[in-house]
Amino acid sequence: MKRILPAAFVTLTLWGCGDSGSTRVTSTRELAAGPERTAAVERAVSRVLLEGAKLGVTAPEALSARTVLVDDDGTEHVRLERTWQGLRVIGGDMVVHQRGGADARGFSLTGQPSLASVASRPTLDASVAALRARSAFVGNLSGPRTAKLVVDARQGHEPALAYEVVLDGYQPDQTPSELHVLVDATTGAIRGKWDAVHTTAAVGSGKSLYSGQVSINTDSALLGGYALRDTTRGGGFYTTDMNNLGSIPIVGDTLPLPPLLLPGTLFTDSDNVWGDGTPGNRQSAAVDAHFGQQTTYDYYRAVHGRDGIDGAGRMGYSRVHYGDKYNNAFWYDLCFCMTYGDGNGSILAPLTSLDVAGHEMTHGITSQTAGLAYEGESGGLNEATSDIFGSLVEYYANTAQDPGDYLIGETIYTPSTPGDALRYMHQPSLDGKSPDCWSSSLASLDVHYSSGVANHFFYLLAEGSNPAGGPASPTCDGSSHGGIGRLKAGKIWYRALTVYMTSSTNYAGARTATLSAASDLYGAGSPEVSAVAAAWSAVSVN
Structure with missing residues (x-):
């Protein structure tokens, strides 16, 4: 049976499919800082202000550009973020589609209502909001990092002033957690939550666990040896050993530098032949992760013309052997890196397979582009x-x-x-x-x-x-x-x-x-x- 989506799920779409006529897009480039980008952003902001009533954008709001893409036919796609009275508007991002100064193609945004009714001041103290947020955390908590005022304008929610409380700690399965909790700044109710740690579940040569004998780029800069570091792709990347460091005991609210921020130990080797294809050799999983990162880079570069995770060559790095029989892998924006557990041997083997590597790097690309919120649909x-x-x-x-x-x-x-x-x-x-x-x-x-x-x-x-x-x-x-x-x-x-x-x-x-x-x-x-x-x-x- 076909289902018609209810009105609450309808995206506000103000562009017309195919209204560029017979022209088809064959390439798209991202504009770096400069006069061309500045002019495109100014045009987009002017268009939003002109259509403010239709888009729900009213004073005292401000707009800032995140990315600017330009198609080969001259169509510009300017991704904007909103602030209201200087506060970040969560769910307030939009994309303006335009061709130069005269041809406005429309907007991409999801049901953004006016913020005119949002309270101008909180009645709840930030410290109280932080305490309320703690109830949403499951696992070993180290305490709140920040509690900042924002405007919650996510789809399906009546816009309201809220505290975004960021909590650091570990989930029960050893997964590091950077939990973002939205607490209503008037009522104290928890409006939503999501985790910034995105999980999977769940020319040297190397013998990997899953892809067989593969060629991997390494660096011979070490005195008398090699490092598992690729300097030929984007801005370069490397692979490190976390030495099975994972969740660590927390005493009270004291947490030393968490493992999700530790870089690990760079893999080195004397003969540039890495791993033996078995889990018993610590290099084998590293070969998989390294091969996975270089292959994912090559795929995005060759097929989509994208240079690295951020589109400007930034690649991040890979960390293997995280935790004690840890049954997961994850991407984390703050370290800009992929991290892989060894699995417990029965439910999961080491999580460095090629599709998992591509999965984790893609979380980084999603974060750098659409920024799809890690909750709900x-x-x-x-x-x-x-x-x-x-x-x-x-x-x-x-x-x-x-x-x-x-x-x-x-x-x-x-x-x-x-x-x-x-x-x-x-x-x-x-x-x-x-x-x-x-x-x-x-x-x-x-x-x-x-x-x-x-x-x-x-x-x-x-x-x-x-x-x-x-x-x-x-x-x-x-x-x-x-x-x-x-x-x-x-x-x-x-x-x-x-x-x-x-x-x-x-x-x-x-x-x-x-x-x-x-x-x-x-x-x-x-x-x-x-x-x-x-x-x-x-x-x-x-």
């Missing part, structure tokens, strides 16, 4: 984005030992039971927790499970419902159709992420964003646009 889309590109990186590498597929973590999950996986993109419900189809209850699920609907959509878009040589993918509306291929599907999702999605984008907004992206790339009346619409309908996003 936007959190599910954030996780799905990492699953999608983790799979595409695996296909791009095409190693004999770990060929591409639409299974997430199939090489690391329950190593004694071959054939299963953490997640199944062709039929997400096979994991027992992820839905195949959209419903109004989706936002209440853990983001690793609400991602299932977008994963299902992507598989149907790329491969179809009954692909030759691949598993069948049951649709929610009983439809049957073919796919447009991984390359086109990946380009559509990447453009939707970087050009049209915002932090509050939900599933309805993702449908709109991907339709616009497909129209830009392949034409308004193209088969690709029709395929995007059909694939979304097939997972009940109409």
Whole structure:
């Protein structure tokens, strides 16, 4: 049965799909600081102020630019953030689409109401808000880092003055936590929470755990040896050993420098031959992580023209052997790095597989672009984005030992039971927790499970419902159709992420964003646009 999304889930979309005529986008570049960028931002801000009533933007608000993208046809996409009386507006980001000074294509934003009714002063003290926020933390807490006034204007919430309380500590499974809790500055009620630590679940040569014998770039700058450091890609990156340092005891509110900020020990070697393909050799997992980072960089550079995680060459780094039999991997913005546990040997093997590496680096790219909030439907889309590109990186590498597929973590999950996986993109419900189809209850699920609907959509878009040589993918509306291929599907999702999605984008907004992206790339009346619409309908996003 098809489901029509209720009004609360409708994205405010003020651009027209394909209104650029017959012109198709073949390349997009990001503007660095300079006169061209300044002029584009000024045009965008003027457009927002002109349309203020329609967009809910009123005095005393200010706008600042985060990124500026320009298509080869001259269309500009200016990503703006809002502040109100000097306070950050959470959920207040938008993208202005324009061509020069005369042609305004519209705006991407998700249901932003006017902030005119927001209280100008808090009635709750920051220290009280911090105490309220502690009740939302589960695990070993070190105390609040900050409690700052913000405006909570996330979709589905009446705008209000709130404290954003940041809590540091560890979850019960050793995962570091930077929990952001929104506390109403008037009532003291907890309005929402999300974690800034994004998890997976869950020319030397090296022998990896999962990809076989691989070539990896290293650095011979060490006296008489080599370092697991690549200086040839972007701004360079390296791989370190966390020496199984993980959650550490906390006495009262005293926490020494947390492991999630420690860089680890750089891997070095005398002969530039790394690992032996077994977990017993500490270098083997490092080879996987290093190979995964260089392959993910190469995929984004070759397919999407993106230079590193931030688009300007910044790559971050990889840390392996985190924690005591830690069953997860995670991306963390503050260290700008990927971190991998060794697993406990029964549920998970070391989590350095290629699709997990692509998954974690993609969390960084999402943070640098759309910034999809890690909660509700936007959190599910954030996780799905990492699953999608983790799979595409695996296909791009095409190693004999770990060929591409639409299974997430199939090489690391329950190593004694071959054939299963953490997640199944062709039929997400096979994991027992992820839905195949959209419903109004989706936002209440853990983001690793609400991602299932977008994963299902992507598989149907790329491969179809009954692909030759691949598993069948049951649709929610009983439809049957073919796919447009991984390359086109990946380009559509990447453009939707970087050009049209915002932090509050939900599933309805993702449908709109991907339709616009497909129209830009392949034409308004193209088969690709029709395929995007059909694939979304097939997972009940109409």
